Amino acid sequence: MWRPQVLEVAALGCSSVGWTLVALTLALEGWRSVYVGGKGGNWMIKGSWYWSSLWRDCVTDTSSVTNCVELEALWAATPFVQAVRALLMIALALGLIAMLLCFLGMDCTYIGGELKTKHRTLFAGVAFHFIGGVSALSAYSLYTNRVARMAFAPVADRTVIRYGIGAPIFVGLVGCFLITLAAGLYATSAILSRKKRVTVLRSSVGRRSASKSLYTSTYYDPSGKSYSVGISRTAKTSDEKLSTRDTFV
Numbered sequence: 001m002w003r004p005q006v007l008e009v010a011a012l013g014c015s016s017v018g019w020t021l022v023a024l025t026l027a028l029e030g031w032r033s034v035y036v037g038g039k040g041g042n043w044m045i046k047g048s049w050y051w052s053s054l055w056r057d058c059v060t061d062t063s064s065v066t067n068c069v070e071l072e073a074l075w076a077a078t079p080f081v082q083a084v085r086a087l088l089m090i091a092l093a094l095g096l097i098a099m100l101l102c103f104l105g106m107d108c109t110y111i112g113g114e115l116k117t118k119h120r121t122l123f124a125g126v127a128f129h130f131i132g133g134v135s136a137l138s139a140y141s142l143y144t145n146r147v148a149r150m151a152f153a154p155v156a157d158r159t160v161i162r163y164g165i166g167a168p169i170f171v172g173l174v175g176c177f178l179i180t181l182a183a184g185l186y187a188t189s190a191i192l193s194r195k196k197r198v199t200v201l202r203s204s205v206g207r208r209s210a211s212k213s214l215y216t217s218t219y220y221d222p223s224g225k226s227y228s229v230g231i232s233r234t235a236k237t238s239d240e241k242l243s244t245r246d247t248f249v
Contacts, residue, residue: 025172099125
């Protein structure tokens with residue numbers, strides 16, 4: 001049986017790695033790329049690598065000269081790129097809040113209040129992790145859908161560049177998987193900790209009732225007086241009745 005503390009530590013590691021990967025994808029180049037050109041017979045035909053990120057569009061020729069167009073202004077990027085940026089920023093903000101809440105709600109930390117309060121804090125962190133992971137996954141899915149639509153669309157114009165999906169997309173998807181796994185581990189640890197607490201409380205109540213029944217046997221009445229006292233009083237009453245009967249005789 002896994003201990004809740006072990007699951008929490010594993011979830012903390014998974015969430016840290018997952019959000020780090022998601023943050024790295026914002027700075028990575030080559031979200032989409034394609035090579036145009038090739039080799040014809042014994043003659044080298046000039047080719048170019050077209051690649052893009054969330055912040056610029058670039059082209060690199062065979063002489064390793066790169067020319068880029070920076071997308072510094074908000075209106076310089078296409079709407080779907082702006083949407084991807086916004087979703088990733090929201091995801092990172094939610095992830096930061098989630099990591100803070102989960103750290104406060106862990107059983108192995110001495111901050112965060114009582115155990116019941118820590119469980120509520122942990123479940124709130126799980127919710128933020130899940131929502132942030134869904135936001136990041138939506139960003140990668142939107143970008144992938146846009147690239148795939150352009151790549152497989154039946155366009156007659158040959159000047160349209162058909163990009164392919166780059167490595168940052170897969171890095172981000174791995175990060176989303178780790179974030180979702182961390183949320184599941186946190187939720188499982190909270191449930192196990194709560195069940196363990198209920199079991200401990202029931203066992204303590206059982207021990208108390210057993211200790212009370214040990215001192216409350218048939219030789220004692222509920223008021224705490226000995227049963228032998230009751231026997232002596234009964235004997236005394238019977239003696240008085242016998243003496244009264246003898247006097248009458």
